[in-house]
Amino acid sequence: MAAAVATGRVSRRGRADRASRPGAAWGIPTVAYFGIFALLPMALVVYLSFTSWRGLGTPQLTGFDNWRRMIKDHELFSSLRITVIFTVGSWLSQTILSLLLGVWAAGRQRNRAVLSAIFFLPLVMSSTAIAIVWSVILDPNFGLAGWLGPLVGFKDGNIIGSSNGALAMIIFVGGWQFIPFHTLLYQGAARAVPEVLYQAAIVDGAGRVQQFFSVTLPLIRNTIVTSSVIMLVGTLTSFETVLILTKGGPGTATRILPYEMYARGFQNYEMGYGSAIALVLVIVATALSLITVKLSGYSKMRSTYEGV
């Protein structure tokens, strides 16, 4: 395998090979699409974040007003705090559960295949439908919350109506929706681990738990990074669940940043300030994924299968 990679590298430097690669023109549609629908709007958001615009007339340039206002905005800091809890909570719960489920589902037993197939169902449902279903389930009088609530410490099923309960529920519903997807990633990764390594581990006297920690986990490291980046960025931009399930409430208990952006921009028509919040989200999400990739050593692109 190492040899193949080496020859690949050599031949890429060769002239004949370069001629056969597609010309730059092939990239134009993608670049144009990305430019018009991603870069240009983003540039306009940057511009808007320095203006005051209520959606009427021409945006007025106001310099750093939106940014100064942001520093003094308690609501925004509370929203940031909620976003951090939401993101970390979602990432932790989803990673642990989907990792365990994925490795379990990687087994080739028939019952696992059947259960996995059922378990992947939420994957094909839209976020909106899922949120509506859960809002019905969480109704304290007509849903299940009435008898589920007291079991987990919410009197009279008042889960979605209490600050902590509502935040826990949007983490839970997000997990319910996305764990199957990440399970699928981990299942694929775990299946790619060569059987021979487990055989070697057994010969060395490793038990099931130690096999998991010493063989499976290191070998699916890159999948953990990929999955984490998807989760973190996905959570930072998730929105529909909150809009439908809690509308940011009770009070402001579930106003995560994307919802705050929507409320300021599209409900309150403060487009300039909304754009500034959007920009913060872009920066935070980019930084977070870069940090994740950097810290995990993913960027070194070292194969997890070196030496196999």
Add this chain to the structure above:
Amino acid sequence: MSNLHRLSRRGLLAGAAGVGALGALSACNQLSPGGSPGSKGGGGEAQIWVNSDDVLNPIQQKALDRFNANSKTKMKLVAVPSSQSMNDKVRAAINTPNKPNIFFNWSGGSIREYAEGDLLTDLTGKLNSDTAWRDSFVKSVLDVGKIDDKFYGIPMKGMQPVLLFYNKTMFAENGLKPPETWDDLKSVVKTFKRKDITPFVLGGQDSWTELMYLEFLVDRLGGPEVFQRVAGGDNAGWGDPAFLKSLQMIRELVDMGAFGSNYSSVGYGTGAASALFAKGKGAMHLMGTWEFTSQQGSAPKFVKNDLAYTNFPAVEGGKGDPRDTAGNPTNYFSVVKSDVSDACVDFLHSQMTNKDYVDAMIKVGEVPAIADLGDRLDQHPNPKFAKAVYQIAQTAPSFTLSWDQALASNVGDAVVTNLQKVFNKQIQPADWVTAMKNSN
């Protein structure tokens, strides 16, 4: 890139603002591109934007047909789906050649910026030149169409005041009468609590349902002027003692358990609150007149046997008139300034009080904001209810527009969000006042 040049700057900006969220604003191009005509000499075409409504649209179309028969300017009905998108679409289009000529709105905050931006036709002159026309509307409702003492909206639909709905069977079983004063209300609450009955149904997941309590209490305590002051933009007005006192009274109800213990998980939009009320799980429900219509659809037996209604009780020692009411006075038509605005004003003048138009509205269940309807309400599907609503709305010296509609959207948002926190005991009444003084 050539496509870029064809897009208007506003279209691009709107698209930009939609990044990462719903592209609601960019919807401006979806409406029929006919646009406002560059008409001369009273000809041309005018667009009337209304909410899409299977029942009302045909009635509106008939009014248009009547007008078009004798007019050079032809009116054209444009039905816009759902209420939220109406606000967004008007906002995106009103400064462009694709603007509406007449549009459906809620008055207050939904048109204030347009009025201040000189985009709307001032209707004061027309109303004053034909006082008979002016007086044919219910005065308190017509008054809500004013922005800073000028009229910008003409009532075009039924009135929807908020009523105190109650279950008369449950009241009778417990030997109670509907509360006429705040003290009555508290003793009713206590009696029901003793019997282990939730006194009020409240869909507290939707914060606007909680706003109704505050609207009535502030009006009963301090009169309509207290709210009018802050609606006019005077932030210091939030310091009026009527606000703090009302919030404390609300908190008193919460502490008495008047709303039960899981109201903050109950939604109105989901139908949960109305279902609780119909099933006898609560004795009272403060809600707009649409509650009657929806109960009739889902629980006709309950409407027939148990449902009764009255105005919100008086508050002892309060400055406000106990006949005052609050809610959605009605919906309005406003005229956008354009070449055809004269014809548009003529349309409103000739059709909105037209007998056929008003009677058709009554027949489909509306209670129009027209003065002296009297027996004409017998054509209503529920004459008894219609007459009660009409009585309350017509005799009300003041009809307060729902605050979330009356205020600029960002202030309205702060009002309801913080009020929900007061109801949920996340903040104290005084914190609400502080938060509102700091809102802008």
